[in-house]
Amino acid sequence: MIEAQPSKLTRNEGLKHGNPFLSGTIAQTLADETADRFSDDDYEFLKFHGIYQQDDRDKRKVGKHYMLMVRTRFPGGVLSGTQYLVCDDLASRYGNNTLRITTRQDFQFHGVLKSNLRATMRALNEALMTTIAACGDVARNVMAPPTPATSPLVDEVLAQARHLSNVLAPKTPAYHRIWIEGQELNLKPEALATFADPLYGQTYLPRKFKTAFAIPPLNDVDILTNDQGFVAIAEGGKLAGYNLVAGGGLGMSHGNPQTFPRLADVIGFFTPEHLEAVAKAVLTIHRDFGDRTNRKHARLKYVLAERGVDWFRSELEQRTGIRLQPARPFQFTRQGDRLGWHEQTDGNWFLGLFIENGRIKDSDGYRLKTGLRRVIETFLPEVRLTPSQNLLLVNVRPDQRAGMDALLAEHGISTSNPFSRTRLASMACPALPTCGLALAESERALPGLLTQLEALLAELGLQDDELIVRMTGCPNGCSRPYTAEIAFVGKAPNKYQLYLGGNEASTRLNRLYKDGLKSDELLAELRTVLSRYVAQRRPGERFGDFCARELWNDTTVPAPARAL
């Protein structure tokens, strides 16, 4: 009888096992001025430090031009005005003179040279910012609703998200020693192999792990796309506890039906004092049951999809010793941000500014980077980055508003965000030239495509409608395309898949409508469906809901209401 062979662990598992300290030879390569790049092994270790080695894909014809992308970890997207100014300065001094707000409320610095990497990292840490575990097989930045005054729960939930982010951060001293102390770290292999993280153990997680908090009815964090989510339940104006949702994730690969986007399941309710225990239990279920033999099948969503909610709940209850209560009713009605000026509950104001695709840069007549810098150094508001790649200036005194308006206007920035509703609700991932996985353009293509779409919407009398449009350069889903009403997903240079049918609350996945379309064909396909929409839509029906009903015959109530 032939015995089944255990499947082989992935290369990443071997790397983590050999060096749970996560130091690799990063420090030695940093010290070696002749080396223009890190080794392939260090490429993997660097991720745990919040760093990606990339090359400028626009320059590949003349050779590989290596550079680093550095990603911060800002739980809930919060940073002080002073910290913002440090980031702005670092982007100009060491990066490509832009700051990129990510879909998980962080900043990315693109184009950092190896010779400037340590200075960048040290300056961030000196200003009390970190990049640890912004990438890698660990719990990533914890998302939380950043907008003040949308609910009395915002501050409390934000504080819990920030606390949880610390609890879930890996504890290796390598980060501090390499980037802050500047040690060479010539540790013996035996010393490296004995380190074990108290939560993650020696091999960390099989894959990335994402956490978010949301306060219904606003789903501004797209909570169901996370590995674990905490839906705040208010009773009598107070935080009664959380409904746990688990098993969401969007990444997939073209032509591999074993990979798919998935929305999280609703697992059950618990009171706030159990938050840490529940979060750790979900993480360790992923740690212990995630597939370490296939990185494309390693996310927690596949554990949920294959073992089911009942199994998951009982495993969680065993690990925590807590009995989950039935989930409390909740409903999401909307995603997105509150842009423009709004009053906070304490009498101060906040300003929501649309940042197209999260890219803070100066261009002719629209000097966004300089204008933001000037306004922040003058008035020192708190800054919050949103999951829709926008920016909020928070805690502004009423008497400061006019001065801020005027200063921003001097740089071509209007605080009334004068863009179409569809553009305001759009997002694109970075893709080319920095992302090594991009198959097609995204951030550089979407603004122009939207201009064409805006013309089409005007022609059809839909110029005042909001269509949630998202674009990515590959199927990994970084700008969360699969919950959009319209999504363009890159397949090859200038070839996209067109997905239709997500909803306003981000509680329904869209579906593939057409494959392999060029940019101009995307518009032609949309013209056909939008014309049908104009002719056949029900009163008040949004485009995504119309597509679900008419194209997919899907009239079910989207999760999570269905799951309760």
Ligand code: SRM
């Ligand atoms: Fe992402 C990989 C950018 C949010 C799913 N993502 C990447 C890399 C690092 C490419 C790489 O591995 O070489 C991209 C860097 C591009 C560049 O040049 O900057 C990248 N992801 C981004 C950001 C910057 C997109 C943005 O428009 O803001 C977001 C950074 C968030 C952060 O601050 O942590 C970003 N990525 C997401 C999201 C959305 C979310 O988390 O809310 C997803 C889908 C949700 C999910 O995780 O399922 C996402 N990124 C992926 C995947 C697919 C993972 C999978 O399970 O298959 C990859 C590829 C991978 O991990 O192998 C990836």
Ligand code: SF4
């Ligand atoms: Fe890169 Fe693909 Fe993510 Fe876009 S979706 S940033 S192309 S990995």
